[in-house]
Amino acid sequence: MTRIFSGIKPTGHLTLGNYLGAVRQWVEVDQHKAEALFCVVDLHALTVDHDPARVRRLSRQAATLLLAAGLEPARCTVFVQSHVDEHTRLSYLLECTASDGEMRRMIQYKEKSARERAAGGGVRLSLLTYPVLMAADILAYSADEVPVGDDQAQHVELTRDLAVRFNQRYGHTFTVPKAVLPAVAARVMDLQDPTSKMGKSHAETAGIIYLLDEPEVARKKIMRAVTDSGSEVVYDREAQPGVANLLEILAACTGGKPAELAGTYASYGALKRDAAEAVLELLRPVRERHAELCADPGYVDAVLREGAGRARELARPTVDAAYAAIGL
Numbered sequence: 001m002t003r004i005f006s007g008i009k010p011t012g013h014l015t016l017g018n019y020l021g022a023v024r025q026w027v028e029v030d031q032h033k034a035e036a037l038f039c040v041v042d043l044h045a046l047t048v049d050h051d052p053a054r055v056r057r058l059s060r061q062a063a064t065l066l067l068a069a070g071l072e073p074a075r076c077t078v079f080v081q082s083h084v085d086e087h088t089r090l091s092y093l094l095e096c097t098a099s100d101g102e103m104r105r106m107i108q109y110k111e112k113s114a115r116e117r118a119a120g121g122g123v124r125l126s127l128l129t130y131p132v133l134m135a136a137d138i139l140a141y142s143a144d145e146v147p148v149g150d151d152q153a154q155h156v157e158l159t160r161d162l163a164v165r166f167n168q169r170y171g172h173t174f175t176v177p178k179a180v181l182p183a184v185a186a187r188v189m190d191l192q193d194p195t196s197k198m199g200k201s202h203a204e205t206a207g208i209i210y211l212l213d214e215p216e217v218a219r220k221k222i223m224r225a226v227t228d229s230g231s232e233v234v235y236d237r238e239a240q241p242g243v244a245n246l247l248e249i250l251a252a253c254t255g256g257k258p259a260e261l262a263g264t265y266a267s268y269g270a271l272k273r274d275a276a277e278a279v280l281e282l283l284r285p286v287r288e289r290h291a292e293l294c295a296d297p298g299y300v301d302a303v304l305r306e307g308a309g310r311a312r313e314l315a316r317p318t319v320d321a322a323y324a325a326i327g328l
């Protein structure tokens with residue numbers, strides 16, 4: 001049976017980008033079609049300056065939101081990365097397979113390390129090796145598919161390279177996975193700066209919709225989204241990135257096509273109103289279920305405990321085989 005793995009970092013509150021680009025596909029498609037594992041990758045949240053209590057709180061919130069969004073523990077495995085030691089055990093072997101040059105070429109490393117330096121801080125070594133730990137996350141479970149947004153495609157490509165290299169050098173050990181990108185909304189952009197991704201790790205701005213935003217707050221953010229100087233609604237990512245972003249969000253929420261939707265609007269205001277309605281409608285059940293789950297912390301604990309147990313069982317044979325293959 002096809003195996004799927006994907007993860008989410010507890011570096012901030014989950015955004016509409018995370019939901020449309022990743023989580024919704026996990027809920028609607030992946031957990032039904034394959035043996036799927038979804039992980040709150042908390043170790044990855046330590047790659048930049050972090051507050052311990054905040055990481056703990058956000059990990060819990062992310063796990064709760066994944067369940068609220070509709071992941072069903074009877075259909076898939078939901079767990080927290082640091083509860084399963086196999087990830088770090090395997091990561092070291094992959095550090096011995098990767099080169100520092102290929103790590104430094106990763107776009108996210110270049111961007112994030114530049115941000116850290118600009119902020120006057122040092123760059124943690126783990127920021128450089130982050131894609132190796134991500135490769136371990138995926139390879140430990142022999143995942144065939146990794147459903148991610150467009151920004152993670154390069155890291156999955158690296159994971160493939162490492163799997164192939166390890167297999168060639170030490171004998172077949174890992175399944176070579178492939179990234180699966182969503183057809184629409186693979187990259188939801190910031191509403192105030194549509195040239196930048198709507199990222200949960202960014203500072204909180206009015207351009208980012210969080211899944212737990214109060215409905216009126218989310219509506220206001222969409223109504224105030226930056227559009228473009230023209231007045232005609234056309235779908236053109238280059239010339240009209242703000243409008244294109246709203247069209248993609250609306251299309252992703254309603255199942256339409258951005259270019260076709262463009263033709264049905266005579267003004268930016270009407271497009272924003274419909275986009276806001278569609279987003280609120282989409283998020284309403286998630287917010288409601290989240291509130292219910294927060295009232296039942298014992299349930300979330302039990303899901304995560306069982307998830308970790310199942311994940312460990314799946315990962316251990318592959319990681320043990322990798323240790324044996326590499327000569328340990």
Ligand code: ADP
Pocket residue numbers: 007008009010011015017018019020021022023147148149150151152185186187188189197198199200201
């Ligand atoms: P972030 O970059 O928001 O911190 P993560 O690295 O935790 O998010 O990614 C979780 C998933 O959400 C990944 O599959 C990623 O590709 C996807 N994702 C993140 N931001 C966006 C976005 N703006 N649009 C589409 N998908 C996104």
